[in-house]
Structures are given as C-alpha cells and as structure tokens.
Amino acid sequence: MFKPRKATAAPGHVMLLPAALAAIALLVTSCTSDKDPVGPPVPTLDPYYRQTLSWGSCDGYQGGEELGAAGIECARVLVPIDYGKPGGDTARIAISRLRATGTRVASLLTNPGGPGAPGLALPLALAKSPVAERLDVIGMDVRGLGASAPHVSCRSVAEFETGQRVLGRTDPLAEIDQVEEENEDYANSCARRTGRTLLAHVGTVDVARDMDVVRSALGEQKLTYFGGSYGTRLGSTYAELFPDRVRAMVLDAPVDPTTNIGDEVITAAGFQQAFDAYAADCAKAPDCPLGTDPKKANLNYRALVSPLIQHPIRGLDYGAVITATIAALYHPSSWPDLTKGLTDLAKGRGDALLGEATAYEDASSDDVHRAVLCLEEVRVTDRAVAADIVRRSRAAAPAFDDATGNANASAPLDACAFWPVPPTAQPHVPKVVGLPKVVVVAATGDPATPYPGAVTLAKTLGATLITYEGTQHGAAFEGIACVDQPVVKYLIDLTAPADGLRCSKT
Structure with a gap:
C-alpha cells in the first residue's frame, strides 16, 4: 500500500508551507486563460x-x-x-x-x-x-x-440454415459468381448487424x-x-x-x-490421416461400410457420398455428410457413430449423419469463427490462388475429393475477400x-x-x-x-x- 512521505525539507530546497502553496495555487489559477481549459482527465484502462x-x-x-x-x-x-x-x-x-x-x-x-x-x-x-x-x-x-x-450477428437462424450450402458447406456445383455474391452479401450483413467497431x-x-x-x-x-x-x-x-x-x-x-488458424491444406492432410486411421479400424469388422480393405476406403467412401451432390436424402446433402464425417474424426470415441451413419446411408437413410452435422454447427459461434478468421488469416483475393488452394487441399485429402472442378482455372473467393474491416493480425x-x-x-x-x-x-x-x-x-x-x-x-x-x-x- 502506498504511504505518503513525511513532510521534510531536502538539503538546499525550500519546504513550502500550506499558506504558500495556497498562494501559488491562486496565482496559477489567475494566470490560466479561459481559452486554455485544463479539461477532463484522459480515460484510461485503470x-x-x-x-x-x-x-x-x-x-x-x-x-x-x-x-x-x-x-x-x-x-x-x-x-x-x-x-x-x-x-x-x-x-x-x-x-x-x-x-x-x-x-x-x-x-x-x-x-x-x-x-x-x-x-x-x-x-x-x-x-x-x-x-x-x-x-x-x-x-x-x-x-x-x-x-x-x-454479439457478433451476421444472419438470423433461418438464414443460417438456408445458407449452409454456400458458407458452411460448399456446394460443388454452384456457380462461382453466385457463391461470391452470397459471400459478399454475408460479409456486408456482418458489418450492418454487428457494427464495424465490434466486428473489427x-x-x-x-x-x-x-x-x-x-x-x-x-x-x-x-x-x-x-x-x-x-x-x-x-x-x-x-x-x-x-x-x-x-x-x-x-x-x-x-x-x-x-x-x-484454419489453413485448408494443412487441415486437409490432418483429416485424411485421421480418416485413414478410422478406415483401418473399421476394416477389422466384416460389415464395415467402407469394406475390409483399407486401401480402397477412399474410393468406397466417395462412391457412397458423391451421389448426394445431386440427390440429397431428406435434408442430408453432400456438404452435410462431409461435415458429419469431419466431426467424427476429431476423436476415436465418435468412430462407431460414423460407422453407423455410413451404414445407414448405404441403406438410403441419412438421419443419423444429418443429426451429427447439425450438432457440429452453431449459428452464433459460426459468425464469430468467420469474423476472427477474416481478421487474422492471409486473405485470398485472386481466384487463381483460391483454385490452387482447393487443388492442393483435394490432393492432400483424396477421401474428400468430390471429383468436380479439378480442371477449373479459378475458384470462388470466400467471405474474407469481401470483409468490410481490415486485418488486425497475421500469422x-x-x-x-x-x-x-x-x-x-x-x-x-x-x-x-x-x-x-x-x-x-x-x-x-x-x-x-x-x-x-x-x-x-x-x-x-x-x-x-x-x-x-x-x-x-x-x-x-x-x-x-x-x-x-x-x-x-x-
């Protein structure tokens, strides 16, 4: 705790008595111009x-x-x-x-x-x-x-649910211009609903x-x-x-x-490694939906999920099943649920996988997630660069390669390319x-x-x-x-x- 020093005069200095201090204060006050006010204290973090x-x-x-x-x-x-x-x-x-x-x-x-x-x-x-x-x-x-x-708020719950195909779950058949337009609308909506100060x-x-x-x-x-x-x-x-x-x-x-934070190529390789481990474990059972040969797991998985690109099953589209798979690969304790979901999918049922995908996503935190990434990741504003990232990601994770667009010379820019506030940090x-x-x-x-x-x-x-x-x-x-x-x-x-x-x- 701070304690004031005892009033003593230092050698060679004059100790001012209260009356003298008051006189000096009066003098300073009388010499202060109305045009030069002291003003309020500057706000601090204290x-x-x-x-x-x-x-x-x-x-x-x-x-x-x-x-x-x-x-x-x-x-x-x-x-x-x-x-x-x-x-x-x-x-x-x-x-x-x-x-x-x-x-x-x-x-x-x-x-x-x-x-x-x-x-x-x-x-x-x-x-x-x-x-x-x-x-x-x-x-x-x-x-x-x-x-x-x-809160950071970019979409209503209804808008979140209908917009997942573009923002949360990429639709591989969507037109590039259409995807970019929706991404730009999303970015502008974040600024409008959240306010630029908080968003930044x-x-x-x-x-x-x-x-x-x-x-x-x-x-x-x-x-x-x-x-x-x-x-x-x-x-x-x-x-x-x-x-x-x-x-x-x-x-x-x-x-x-x-x-x-979410480097696409690095994480693609990471999830492929986890998928390989899951597939090897699944293959030990004779009824594994990916077969009993782990070397064929990538091909069998794509054959099972790719039809959902054009033919979703009661709300379960291609993006949702990829999301559910990714969610399950975070921890081996979820591998049995993934096996059950893929087994159901082979029988034409998608409720289990859809439930896993929905549970993995949350509207409010998804907006914060995207806002932070857009503030801190290296932004891609060139379609050719975006296409190169997509190609390298697909090469790193062949299980999740939807086999569409590999020959594209460009790819859609994500919402960060249109983000309405500048970056605040970089790797x-x-x-x-x-x-x-x-x-x-x-x-x-x-x-x-x-x-x-x-x-x-x-x-x-x-x-x-x-x-x-x-x-x-x-x-x-x-x-x-x-x-x-x-x-x-x-x-x-x-x-x-x-x-x-x-x-x-x-």
Whole structure:
C-alpha cells in the first residue's frame, strides 16, 4: 500500500508551507486563460483493471441451469470494445467459476478453442480432475458470443440454415459468381448487424487483452491458463503481450502460430490421416461400410457420398455428410457413430449423419469463427490462388475429393475477400521475452491441428512438449494418466515435466 512521505525539507530546497502553496495555487489559477481549459482527465484502462466482480447465480446465462446445478457461479466483466479508446463503447464478458474443493492455489482461466466456441461450461469438463481440488476453474464466453454481449450477428437462424450450402458447406456445383455474391452479401450483413467497431475488435489480440482484465478482476497477480486448439493461439498471444504476467500455461492441440488458424491444406492432410486411421479400424469388422480393405476406403467412401451432390436424402446433402464425417474424426470415441451413419446411408437413410452435422454447427459461434478468421488469416483475393488452394487441399485429402472442378482455372473467393474491416493480425513467429516455463501438449495424429505445429509452437515459446501417440484432437484431461499427471502437477505447484515426454495408450 502506498504511504505518503513525511513532510521534510531536502538539503538546499525550500519546504513550502500550506499558506504558500495556497498562494501559488491562486496565482496559477489567475494566470490560466479561459481559452486554455485544463479539461477532463484522459480515460484510461485503470477502472477496468480495478473492477470488483459480483458472483451470483448463472440464471439468465446461456446454459445457466446446468451450470447452477453443478454449483458453478457466474459474473460479468466489463471491458472496452476498442482498447485504444477506453472511454468508448464497452462489452460485458461472461465468466463462470467452479470453486476449488481443497486448499486454493490460484484461478485457472480456460478456453475450449474455436474461434467462437462458448467456454462458460468448460469447468464442468474439469470438475472431476485433480486441478479442481486446488484451482478455481474459470470458464469464459469470449467477446461476441454466448452469454457475453454485444454479439457478433451476421444472419438470423433461418438464414443460417438456408445458407449452409454456400458458407458452411460448399456446394460443388454452384456457380462461382453466385457463391461470391452470397459471400459478399454475408460479409456486408456482418458489418450492418454487428457494427464495424465490434466486428473489427473480436480478434485474438482483443480477447487476450480481455483475459488480462479478467485476471485482474479475479484478484490474480499472474495468469494460470489452459487453452485447447484455437485457445492455444489465445495463449501464445497473451504470452507475447504480457510475458511477465504468466504464472503457468498449458497449451493443448496447438495451432501453428506461423500459419493461418484454419489453413485448408494443412487441415486437409490432418483429416485424411485421421480418416485413414478410422478406415483401418473399421476394416477389422466384416460389415464395415467402407469394406475390409483399407486401401480402397477412399474410393468406397466417395462412391457412397458423391451421389448426394445431386440427390440429397431428406435434408442430408453432400456438404452435410462431409461435415458429419469431419466431426467424427476429431476423436476415436465418435468412430462407431460414423460407422453407423455410413451404414445407414448405404441403406438410403441419412438421419443419423444429418443429426451429427447439425450438432457440429452453431449459428452464433459460426459468425464469430468467420469474423476472427477474416481478421487474422492471409486473405485470398485472386481466384487463381483460391483454385490452387482447393487443388492442393483435394490432393492432400483424396477421401474428400468430390471429383468436380479439378480442371477449373479459378475458384470462388470466400467471405474474407469481401470483409468490410481490415486485418488486425497475421500469422507470425511470436516474439516472447521473459516467459516462464510453459507446457505444450499434442497428439501425433491430431486431425485439426497437426503435430508439426505443436513442435513449432513449443520451440518458439521455449516450452516443454508432451507428445501423445494417438489420433485425436487434444490429449490433456482425456483420462490419459501419462499426460494428465504431469500437467496437473505443473498447474498446481509449477513443476514442469521433463522435456520430450512421450505417452501412449499402452
């Protein structure tokens, strides 16, 4: 606490008495021109960092009933929409808290990824982990979505449902001009409904700054953080901005900081690798819908799903079945559902796959997802470049090659080519100085964020890398003792695991 110094005169200086101070103040006042007013104080970020949280019921929050039943509290944190203008419009960030059941060490801020995945319920997933004994687990809906406000809004629910073929699920037979027109309309709609100010400030840097305000509001001098998938990009960005404010950080299923968040060619190769692993597992059963020869799985899969391009089955079109397949490839626990869905499809039924596709997509978070990508990925404004990306993606993932348009000299530009606000960040090698030891966790067969990106991130941050030999997206807090035990120990007492640790199921 700051204490004023005792009033003593320094050698060679005159100590002014109260009467003298008053006279000088009067003199200064009389000499100040009305044309040169002092004016109000310049707004700063101090009030945001000094705010006190009001924890209470999660009623009225998205998913609040389930949170409340688990003993989770909720609150909102006030942040500026534009950190360059602290006195301007504000946003309210919804956070949740699962209190530590034992002697508390710190608060653990979490993020599930996305961009655009609501995180308010993430503490539920960690409730049975040992970290919940010593750490308050904090969930957070990032700016623009969920229980936070205001929202990024580009389409109504009805528009989202009817527009999936162009924006969420590419229609391989659509005319290029038609697709681009709808993409441009979507981009303009985002600006109109959301407002340009918020749309320009939903990116990773702004969310990382929100995380620091949340840290302060929680009463923590330093941040303890767990982020998965895109949450690792948030973590590495926070580390760039505030390296001296990091206590501990675990980054699971990392996004390569030097590439686009959703690099199409890289992720295509990752999902093909996961598809190959699924096909090999499926082929062990005599009734596998892809056959018993894994080498023919790509061809058999395309033969099964390609007819949906021109002949959807009661709402299940080609894009939906690809979406359902991708969703199932994130984790082996979903492989049996994919097998059942493909078996049903072979019999002319598509309800199961349609349900999986619908569950995977969410209207509000999809808008935030696209807004962040358009702010931070290298924008493609040349159809020939777009066509080259499509060709390379198809070559990297032959299972998902719809066999149309390969000879096209051009391809439609996506919504980011028409985005109404300029980029706010670009892929780069993070420059971090003074960061304490952090931990990176990665699976060798991660479909969404392939393993080489984890190696890059760990090297860049000087982090300890834990490698899990398996095919899934994310390995921490998945019940893998070899991964979880060192991660928990690190988060609680800051003992970093040995570098180069490798784990497997067996």
